[in-house]
Amino acid sequence: MSPRKLGYVVPETLREASEFLREHAEHARVIAGGTDVLVQLRRRPERGGADGLRWLVDISRIPGLAGVSSASGTIRIGALTTHEEIARNPIIRKGAPLLAEACASVGSPQIRARGTIGGNIMNASPAADTIPALVALSARVRLSDLGGTRDILITDIFEGPYRNSAQPGEVLVGVYFDALPPTCRSAFVKLGRREALAIARLSCAVVIERDGAGRVVRAAIAPGACLPMPAQVSSAEEILAGKVPDEATVDAAAREVAEEMVRRTGVRWSTDYKKPALEAIARRAIWRALGVNVE
Amino acid sequence: MREVGPGARTTISFKVNGGAVEVDVSAEDRLIDVLREGLRLTGTKEGCGIGECGACTVLLDGKPVNSCLVPALQVEGREVETVEGLAKDGRLHPLQEAFIEHTAVQCGFCTPGMLMSAAALLRENPNPTREDITRAISGNLCRCTGYHQIISAIEDAARTMKAWGPVASGAGTSEPPGAPVVSEASRREIHSRNSAD
Ligand SMILES: Cc1cc2nc3c(=O)[nH]c(=O)nc-3n(C[C@H](O)[C@H](O)[C@H](O)COP(=O)(O)OP(=O)(O)OC[C@H]3O[C@@H](n4cnc5c(N)ncnc54)[C@H](O)[C@@H]3O)c2cc1C
Ligand code: FES
Ligand code: FES
Numbered sequence: 172m173s174p175r176k177l178g179y180v181v182p183e184t185l186r187e188a189s190e191f192l193r194e195h196a197e198h199a200r201v202i203a204g205g206t207d208v209l210v211q212l213r214r215r216p217e218r219g220g221a222d223g224l225r226w227l228v229d230i231s232r233i234p235g236l237a238g239v240s241s242a243s244g245t246i247r248i249g250a251l252t253t254h255e256e257i258a259r260n261p262i263i264r265k266g267a268p269l270l271a272e273a274c275a276s277v278g279s280p281q282i283r284a285r286g287t288i289g290g291n292i293m294n295a296s297p298a299a300d301t302i303p304a305l306v307a308l309s310a311r312v313r314l315s316d317l318g319g320t321r322d323i324l325i326t327d328i329f330e331g332p333y334r335n336s337a338q339p340g341e342v343l344v345g346v347y348f349d350a351l352p353p354t355c356r357s358a359f360v361k362l363g364r365r366e367a368l369a370i371a372r373l374s375c376a377v378v379i380e381r382d383g384a385g386r387v388v389r390a391a392i393a394p395g396a397c398l399p400m401p402a403q404v405s406s407a408e409e410i411l412a413g414k415v416p417d418e419a420t421v422d423a424a425a426r427e428v429a430e431e432m433v434r435r436t437g438v439r440w441s442t443d444y445k446k447p448a449l450e451a452i453a454r455r456a457i458w459r460a461l462g463v464n465v466e
Numbered sequence: 467m468r469e470v471g472p473g474a475r476t477t478i479s480f481k482v483n484g485g486a487v488e489v490d491v492s493a494e495d496r497l498i499d500v501l502r503e504g505l506r507l508t509g510t511k512e513g514c515g516i517g518e519c520g521a522c523t524v525l526l527d528g529k530p531v532n533s534c535l536v537p538a539l540q541v542e543g544r545e546v547e548t549v550e551g552l553a554k555d556g557r558l559h560p561l562q563e564a565f566i567e568h569t570a571v572q573c574g575f576c577t578p579g580m581l582m583s584a585a586a587l588l589r590e591n592p593n594p595t596r597e598d599i600t601r602a603i604s605g606n607l608c609r610c611t612g613y614h615q616i617i618s619a620i621e622d623a624a625r626t627m628k629a630w631g632p633v634a635s636g637a638g639t640s641e642p643p644g645a646p647v648v649s650e651a652s653r654r655e656i657h658s659r660n661s662a663d
Contacts, residue, residue, distance in 0.1 A: 176472040179493035179539050187467045202537065209496065209535045210516045225472055227493065231540060255529075279605020280583065282517060284529040285536070 177212075181229045185315045185342055188230055193317070193340035199226040201342060203251055204285040206278075207294045236289075236344060239263060246350050250289025250343045254301075255280070257288060266350030269357035269376050273304040276361050276374075289343045292328060295335045303376035303395035304359050306403060310348040314341040322347070329400055354388075355380040358459035360452050361395070372396050373445065375428065375453045377460040385415045392424070392457070397432045397449055404431045407453070416461055425454035470539065478542045482507065483551030489538075497536040498522045501548060509549040509578045513607075520606030523579035524548045530586040532605070549578035552585065560630070561585060561623040568619035572610035580606045584620045592628055596621065 182188040192199050202208045208227070230236065230251070237251040239260045246266050248257060257263050258275040277283050277291075277300050291301045292312060302325070310325040314337055323336075325346070330336045337343070351357060361374040374395035380388050390408040393401065407427040414420050429450040433442060458465045470476045470493045479488045482505060489504040501507045501524070513521035515534045522533040525547040552559035561584050564570070571577050580603060587594055587602035594602070599620045600613075608616060 177493045178472040178474070179470045179537070181468040181539065183467055191467075205537055205540070206517060206532075206535050209537070213516060227537070229537070229540060278517070279520065280586075280602060281520060281523055281530050281532045281605045284526075285531050 177224065178226045179229060180226060181232055183232065183234075185233060185344070186317065188228055188233065188342050189315065189317050189340040191226070191228055192342070195226050196339045198223060199228050200224055201293070202227045202229050203231055203287045203290045204253065206282055206286040207290055207296075230342060241266065241350060244350055245347055248288055248346045250345055251287050252289075254278075254283040254286050254288070254291075257301075258283065262350075267304070267308055267348065267357070268351075269307065269359040269378065270301065270304040272359040273300045273361075273374075273376065276300055276359070288346060292325070292346070293335050293337065293343055295329050295331075295333050297332050298372060298396040300359075300361065300374060300395065302401050303374055303393040305346060305348070306393035306401050307357070307376040307378045307391040308348040308351075309391070310346050312343055313345045313347065314338075315344045316340045316342075320344065326401055331400070351378060352380070354382070356460045356462055358456045360456040360459065362448060362452055373449055373452055375449070375456040377453075377456040379411070379457070379460040381461075387411045387414055387416060390424075392428060392453065394428055394432060394449060394453065397445060398435050404428050406431055411457070416457075421454060421457050421461070424457055425450050428453040468539075476539075478538060480541045480543060481545045483547055491538040493537070493539065495538040496534055497524070497526075497531075497538055497541055497546070498533040500538045500541070501533060501546070507548050507550050511575055511578055513575065518607070519576075520579045520583065520603075521576055523582045523606060525582055525586055528586065528589070530583045530605075547582070547585075549581055552581060559585070559623075560626045561588070561620065564619040564623035564626065565616070568615045568622065570611060570615040570619040576606055576608040576610075580608065580616060584623070587620070588624055588627060592624060594620070594624055 180191055182191060200208065236249045238249050239252060239262050240247050241262050246262060254274040254277045258271050264271045277286060288301055291299045305325045311322045312325055312328050313320050313322050316338065317340060328335050355378055357378045359374065359376045362372065376393045378391040382388050390411040392404050392407050394404065407424045410424040410427055411420060429446045432449055433446060455465055475490050475492050477488050478491055479486065487505060489500050491500055498510060498512055501510050510524055510533060511521040512534055513519035517532045517535045520532065523530050524533045526536065527545050552562060561581050565577065583603050583606050591598060596617055599617050603616065
């Protein structure tokens with residue numbers, strides 16, 4: 172793995188995990204599927220490698236942390252559930268198709284077989300694919316510690332790129348959100364989807380609910396990998412709200428997503444490329460969430 | 467709670483290609499280290515070491531994984547299949563046959579990983595389209611062939627395997643009468659490729 176000397180513990184319960192994590196604080200790190208952690212261990216510390224790390228805390232054998240379930244309209248995904256399991260799970264494909272799409276777009280079959288949703292969230296990469304989908308679903312995450320559990324909004328778990336807001340003993344145990352009703356459609360569109368390993372630099376997740384007359388009663392738009400912090404773009408959502416969307420409305424909403432990105436990030440060297448690309452992706456995602464497939 | 471201190475070693479037990487093994491590992495060893503160094507199963511290759519190339523692909527409980535990204539300690543009690551497990555009773559797997567036939571092997575570095583991804587696909591989906599195949603090997607890079615020969619080989623192997631009926635995983639594959647016999651030359655060729663360090 173690396174020249175540093177690492178230790179490894181395999182807790183059997185959440186309590187054991189939290190106790191160890193509290194005791195060793197910044198010298199210990201959770202490992203689930205390891206697809207981020209093992210890459211980080213190979214990096215030199217000055218390039219984001221795991222400096223000062225002494226212990227890996229392998230939570231993969233703690234019972235009850237894997238799998239998808241649903242009860243009275245709420246879907247729960249255990250932290251250890253892999254991208255592959257989520258992508259093919261019937262509850263997700265029906266109740267949150269955009270998340271199934273996001274998970275299916277991750278990496279490669281090998282990465283999807285090992286990478287977990289908990290790791291994707293807690294690694295807090297700006298390019299993590301499940302995050303925009305979970306933001307558009309207004310998901311909540313549950314953190315467990317010695318004193319019990321607490322639930323927070325998905326957007327509150329991020330502190331910045333590669334930084335989450337969990338406390339040293341806290342383990343993410345699951346993600347929760349309401350299943351989308353049949354009146355909702357959703358889409359996740361990612362740039363460069365066909366190059367399986369290009370970690371997307373841009374994506375967009377959209378959920379749209381319409382009434383019997385076709386008017387938008389709810390819209391959630393969350394772009395990925397382009398905002399300083401994961402978030403919805405409410406100014407773009409408002410453009411769609413209450414309307415029976417036509418081409419001009421969709422174009423305006425998509426343009427607003429891109430303009431909001433520029434407002435939040437400022438103009439950068441990449442803006443000339445990113446702005447039109449994000450606008451195109453947002454347009455495609457919105458149309459797909461309206462039931463229209465456009466290339 | 468199992469604890470392996472920094473620098474300490476411990477013994478893990480798991481199955482490789484159907485057989486139980488015990489290996490001494492440290493917390494820093496990865497599955498690929500255990501396979502290549504601990505067990506001398508050098509068919510599995512290490513290319514990038516960071517999950518990008520797929521040369522190290524093996525099956526873990528039947529699923530293709532990058533063995534460069536799996537800590538050895540996570541393999542305790544589980545089942546690993548490597549390229550060495552594909553041939554049965556001295557006879558190459560239909561995938562290996564097809565790779566030779568279609569010149570899908572050039573330098574051969576990607577081949578073991580490619581074969582394992584393909585084996586996982588065919589086990590789950592005996593009738594893959596070219597698109598299914600492309601997706602299944604999307605985590606396996608090949609710098610030599612341009613993929614077409616590889617995809618055709620996998621298509622062909624799927625047809626052969628269907629004609630023969632299901633090829634069981636693990637031990638005890640029986641082949642139908644009249645199955646093509648591997649030529650000595652091609653057997654030597656793929657064996658030397660798979661076992662070259
Ligand atoms: C080649 C390659 C391609 C990739 N492609 C993509 C891609 O297309 N899209 C994408 O989004 N990602 C991609 N990834 C990144 C990675 O696979 C995902 O982020 C994956 O979901 C991480 O999950 P894991 O279980 O492997 O995490 P791990 O590596 O085990 O952990 C990641 C981080 O989260 C923490 N952690 C994990 N689980 C918990 C928990 N339950 N509670 C508290 N902390 C926890 C760990 O301490 C660590 O900091 C790629 C990675 C590689 C190597
Ligand atoms: S060596 Fe494991 S993916 Fe490249
Ligand atoms: S044959 Fe050389 S990399 Fe594939």
